[in-house]
Amino acid sequence: MNKPVAQETILIVDDEKTIRTVLSCFLNDIANVHTASDGKMAVAAAVELMPNLILLDISMPDMDGYEVCRRLKEIPQTSQIPIIFITGNDSSDDEERGLAMGAVDFIKKPCSPSVVRFRVTNVLRLHQIQRELEHLAATDPLTGTNNRRQFMMVGQTEFLRSRRYKNPLSILMMDIDDFKSINDNYGHGTGDEALKMAVNTFTSALRAEDTLGRLGGEEFAALLPESGIESACVLAERLRAAIGAAVLDTSEGSVSFTVSIGVSELKDDDDDILSVLGRADKLLYAAKENGRDRVEYTGR
Numbered sequence: 001m002n003k004p005v006a007q008e009t010i011l012i013v014d015d016e017k018t019i020r021t022v023l024s025c026f027l028n029d030i031a032n033v034h035t036a037s038d039g040k041m042a043v044a045a046a047v048e049l050m051p052n053l054i055l056l057d058i059s060m061p062d063m064d065g066y067e068v069c070r071r072l073k074e075i076p077q078t079s080q081i082p083i084i085f086i087t088g089n090d091s092s093d094d095e096e097r098g099l100a101m102g103a104v105d106f107i108k109k110p111c112s113p114s115v116v117r118f119r120v121t122n123v124l125r126l127h128q129i130q131r132e133l134e135h136l137a138a139t140d141p142l143t144g145t146n147n148r149r150q151f152m153m154v155g156q157t158e159f160l161r162s163r164r165y166k167n168p169l170s171i172l173m174m175d176i177d178d179f180k181s182i183n184d185n186y187g188h189g190t191g192d193e194a195l196k197m198a199v200n201t202f203t204s205a206l207r208a209e210d211t212l213g214r215l216g217g218e219e220f221a222a223l224l225p226e227s228g229i230e231s232a233c234v235l236a237e238r239l240r241a242a243i244g245a246a247v248l249d250t251s252e253g254s255v256s257f258t259v260s261i262g263v264s265e266l267k268d269d270d271d272d273i274l275s276v277l278g279r280a281d282k283l284l285y286a287a288k289e290n291g292r293d294r295v296e297y298t299g300r
Helices: 017-027 039-049 065-074 092-101 113-138 148-165 179-186 188-205 229-245 273-289
Strands: 009-013 032-036 053-057 083-087 105-108 169-176 211-216 219-225 248-250 253-255 259-265 295-297
Touching (some): 009 017, 009 039, 017 032, 032 039, 039 053, 053 065, 053 113, 065 083, 083 113, 092 105, 113 148, 148 211, 148 219, 148 273, 169 179, 169 188, 169 229, 169 273, 179 188, 188 211, 188 219, 188 229, 188 248, 219 229, 229 295, 259 273, 273 295
Parallel strands (some): 009 032, 009 053, 259 295
Antiparallel strands (some): 169 259, 211 219, 248 253
């Protein structure tokens, strides 16, 4: 059987060492296999490993599989991990209860190697397809960065986190100057390449914790968690300079362009991320009106 996905990780949870060993032998050529012998270890391992799939025994002392499943579903980062329950009970009660809790499948003991492998492979393939679809739904197809919908979702999450922990949060609104002239003079294909180059340039200058998004056309935004207005403006100037220095080579000659940027930070009376974004957008247009290729921010 071919591996469904390279480097997938499976967590096997069973209080019986023999079962853990047997299942590991069944699956160690399909994915990276880790094991846990009780519920407490299982929850900790799931959080640490973030496996692609969990095989979870129902009948375990202290904390049974149902309780482990419940706890994993309550933890945001583990809530979407597929769970296959393992049971030695022939009754349909376990299956009904497990499916109601969010399990994706059941394997009954004694375990057949072929059944285990096919069920696990099918779940991993379906989960991979789901991840790919989610990625497509969140990604701008031209540039590969976050689309507007995904950026706004991340933005609201960061807004709420900043509110909760009282951390600063800033947003950059960025628009390529006179982008229409690139399309008019060099064609839309070159315009597309210019947008891709802009994204690559932005991404190279941003931190790993920052989020870039294409909001539409030649307009982009960057979300900067734990950054106040001063550090955000320093980064904005760095982005502006990097774009101005970049050159796109085409069959029609070299193309260069500039970017205007508006910078805003979270305020106490902001209701949501749209409030912060709206101020950055107004400052972006101020940068356009004041000559382009510049950064505008509150207090300038």
